Amino acid sequence: DMDTIEKYLEAAYVNRAAFDNELIQQIRGCTEGDGGHAAFASILWSPPITVSEEGKKFYDALSDLDCDVLLLFGRDDPWCKPAFAKRMLEKLPSHVASRYVQCSDVGHCPNHESPKATAHVLQSWLQQSHKERQKTTPLFTQNRIKERWGHTTLEELKSDEIELSLVDRLAVTFVYASHDAKYVVGLSNDSINLHSATLDELLRPYYRAGIFAAWKQLSHMYN
Numbered sequence: 001d002m003d004t005i006e007k008y009l010e011a012a013y014v015n016r017a018a019f020d021n022e023l024i025q026q027i028r029g030c031t032e033g034d035g036g037h038a039a040f041a042s043i044l045w046s047p048p049i050t051v052s053e054e055g056k057k058f059y060d061a062l063s064d065l066d067c068d069v070l071l072l073f074g075r076d077d078p079w080c081k082p083a084f085a086k087r088m089l090e091k092l093p094s095h096v097a098s099r100y101v102q103c104s105d106v107g108h109c110p111n112h113e114s115p116k117a118t119a120h121v122l123q124s125w126l127q128q129s130h131k132e133r134q135k136t137t138p139l140f141t142q143n144r145i146k147e148r149w150g151h152t153t154l155e156e157l158k159s160d161e162i163e164l165s166l167v168d169r170l171a172v173t174f175v176y177a178s179h180d181a182k183y184v185v186g187l188s189n190d191s192i193n194l195h196s197a198t199l200d201e202l203l204r205p206y207y208r209a210g211i212f213a214a215w216k217q218l219s220h221m222y223n
Contacts, residue, residue: 009027011078012108013113014076014105014106014113015113015149017150018112018113018114018147018148018149062088062092063091063092064093065096066095068097068133069088070098070099071088071100072101072110072118072122073101073103073110074110077106077107079108080108082164083169085102085162086100086164089158099133099136099156100158101140101155101156101157102154102155103117103118104152104154105150105152113149115147116147117154121139124140125139136156139154140154140156
């Protein structure tokens with residue numbers, strides 16, 4: 001329903017002013033066609049992607065890429081944390097140019113929440129040659145960009161400059177462990193407890209309880 005969509009967007013976006021009722025209506029409309037609900041459910045329940053006939057997992061397949069890669073993240077994305085960018089940069093082959101830029105005060109959808117900043121970086125990236133990208137020629141001429149909700153600051157970081165918060169470390173523990181053996185993290189006022197569990201056992205109760213809002217709350221508590 002509309003209220004549920006709005007709650008998910010509030011978890012995905014840092015700035016409530018960056019989305020409006022029109023976007024909520026558009027998302028609701030996508031669920032009304034054939035297969036709409038199944039498509040949205042697959043985002044939550046699909047198994048980890050395999051990207052080759054050999055069944056390589058996502059991070060392992062990155063080493064096979066033969067094109068330059070630009071990673072543009074919202075610094076405050078509650079799901080695609082900077083830790084994942086760090087892992088991707090470490091896995092990409094050395095002969096390709098790979099760069100990471102983050103937008104401050106921006107969440108899961110930088111292309112929508114900070115369109116001017118995103119366009120500014122992309123335009124520079126597309127205009128640069130492979131050698132310029134490898135030489136780390138600057139990707140932006142100004143790092144403070146005004147969006148309709150306020151300002152965002154662009155920052156480029158190398159892999160070893162990406163700092164991991166406690167929540168980041170917990171997130172990568174979930175993803176980097178094997179698919180069948182994950183860790184359930186029990187957070188209390190005075191301790192963090194790790195218990196072995198399957199991925200399915202880990203995700204089901206939390207998704208049903210509204211994991212997105214809960215994860216964002218945990219980020220504020222433990223960062």
